[in-house]
Amino acid sequence: MAYDPELDLLYVGVGNGSPWNYDFRSEGKGDNLFLSSIVAVRPDTGEYVWHYQTTPGDRWDFTATQHMVLADIVIEGKPRKVIMQAPKNGFFYVLDRQTGKLLSADKFVPANWASHVDLSTGRPVMTGEADYNKGPKMVVPSFLGGHSWQPMSFNPQTGYIYLPAQETVAGLEAAKAPEFLPTKSVVNLGLNAPDLPEDPQITQQVRDAWKGRLIAWDPVKKAPAWTVDYKAPGNGGTLSTAGNLVFQGTADGRAVAYAADTGRKLWEQRVNSGAMAGPVTYEVKGEQYVTFMVGWGGALPLIGGPLSLGAQVQPEARVVTFKLDGKAKLPAPAQQARDLPPLQTLAASAEQVQQARTLFNGLCASCHGINAISGGVVPDLRYLSPAKHQQFAGILYGARIPKGMPSFNGVLTMDQVELIRQYLVKRSHDLAAELATAKGSKAAQAEPAAQR
Ligand code: HEC
Incomplete structure (x- = not known):
């Protein structure tokens, strides 16, 4: 939400519809107000003033809950009170925030x-x-959006918005019926679980097609002034200062x-883990600080x-603060042991x-990763030790609830539990083969040099 005290308006960014497939929500008809919209209301009464819908009839999880920035800018010689948003759908919107009239909407990512x-x-x-309801489709951007929750920032001196953007794509396919299946994850999306071979x-x-990008977006010229590419999405929110700086944490x-x-x-420093939140700056006793809330x-x-x-970044939650001539040393990043246990x-x-x-993929991938490849936050189940294989059923039936591992008691039969364990055994065999291939090609590369 954003509040404008001058106009006494409260702007609310609205999320997506569920199930995602709107054939199941409204027979594929209508705009589904006020999903994926910015709605302006009177804060004292809730009275509706205006709305702008970024994705009518949303079916891709294109939320408009992303950060909204209020600014006064000059467009075509005319001073304008605007509200700006880069929602998940990949377009950068500039609206007149008094009336809700659209001034511009331009793609900032494919x-x-x-x-x-x-x-x-x-x-x-x-x-x-x-339109995946008419057959499987590659959807760009994916449901993770061209821009997610990480805040963008506006610098009135440059006139640019600093936007933590990303390029993502997802293959989606409609489910035949909107029913809740035990093989589907917690949410019923009305589509088959996104698959990845x-x-x-x-x-x-x-992975190579998914990229991160910091964009300095010029809302007057409706184009990037400059960009910085990152090898992965999920980079942090931005902070820009009167000293002509932009700070950002990165996924790496x-x-x-x-x-x-x-x-x-101008400067960079290791912070040990993905830094997703937006940094802050403040002054204490005449000294300026900048703080990153690091966490993945x-x-x-x-x-x-x-x-x-x-596995390249482990979750290591930390508040990291910098100042000029700071002397503290950051400890080395926590490393998880990566030896594959006996197969x-x-x-x-x-x-x-x-x-x-x-x-x-229906029940476990939402935490442990599609095809049992973990992003590092919860254990990678291809690395289960022989002892954990022994305890497998107990863990699935609730032994680790206090640690955040849900119980599947009453959801999965003992046979199904064993079937899933077998899948993990299979995936650890796959991983062993991949590691052997990688080692083989490394050794082959190193050989000529060793001979010389
Ligand atoms: C909501 C998130 C979530 C889901 C869904 C989930 N897990 Fe877990 N799982 C966790 C967390 C968190 C842990 C780590 C618990 C701990 O630290 O002891 C864990 C741990 C485990 C462990 C122990 C790993 C180890 O090395 O100690 C196994 C085995 C496991 N999960 C299997 C599964 C299977 C199989 C499924 C699907 C049927 C599943 N999990 C679904 C969150 C989840």
Whole structure:
């Protein structure tokens, strides 16, 4: 939410609809007000004043709950009181915040669900390319959005918005019926669980297609002034200062400062883990500080484990504060042991492994990662020790509830529990093969040098 004391208006960013598939929500009809909208109300009474819907009839989890920035800017020679938002759907919106009139809407990342926004009607022109209710589709951006919850910032001196953007894509397919199935995750999306083939080369290709990008967006020119690319999404919110700086934490565990006008990197420092939140700056006794709340979690490193930086960053929650000439030293990052324990015997048939994979991706992947590849927040189950294999059923039936591992007692039969365990055995065999291949190609690369 954002509040404008001058106009006495409260702006509320509204989320998506559930189930995602709007064929099941409203027979695929209507705009579904006020989903994916900015709604302006009188804060004292709740009286409706105006609304603008960014994604009518949303079916992609394109929330408009992203951070909204209020600013006074000059557009085509005219001073305007605007509200700006970059919601998940990939368009950057500038609205007149007195009336809700759309001033501009432009793509800040690739988006295939709409070609453009018609400024006369204020509505997106849909392409149909992402309409998964008519068959499986590659949807751009994915449900994690072109911009997620990480706050953007506006610098009145440069006139730019510093936007923690990302490029993502997801293959979606409608489910036949909106029923709740025990093989589906906690939420009923009305679509088949997003699938990702187990082939490590395909996993790598999709991972390479998911990128992070810091964009200095010029809302007057409706285009980026400069950009910085990151190798993965999930980078932190931004802070920009009167001293011509932009601070941002990164998914690969750094705190970085850029020149706000040019994007030139001025400084960086390791912070040990993904820094997702927005930094803050403040002064105490004449000294200026900047603080990063470092921490790695959320949907990307959980269900999207194979697509995140995975094992490269461990969750290590810390408040890290900098000042000029600071002397404290950050400890070395916590490293998880990565030796693969002795492999268990695989007793399940190929067909059973397929059934088990459906169960796993439906019930366990939301935390332990699709195809049992963890993003590092909860244990990677391909690395289960022989002792944990022994305790497996107990853990699934509630032994670790206090540690955040839910109980599947009453959900999974003993046979299904064993089936899922077999899937994990299979995935540890796959991992052993991948590690051997990687070691082999490394050794092959190193050989000529050793001979010389
Ligand atoms: C809501 C999130 C969530 C879901 C869903 C979930 N887990 Fe877990 N799981 C956890 C957490 C958190 C832990 C770590 C608990 C601890 O620290 O002891 C864990 C731990 C485990 C462990 C012990 C790992 C170890 O090395 O100690 C096993 C085995 C396990 N989970 C299996 C499963 C299976 C199988 C499923 C699906 C049927 C599943 N989990 C679903 C959150 C989840």
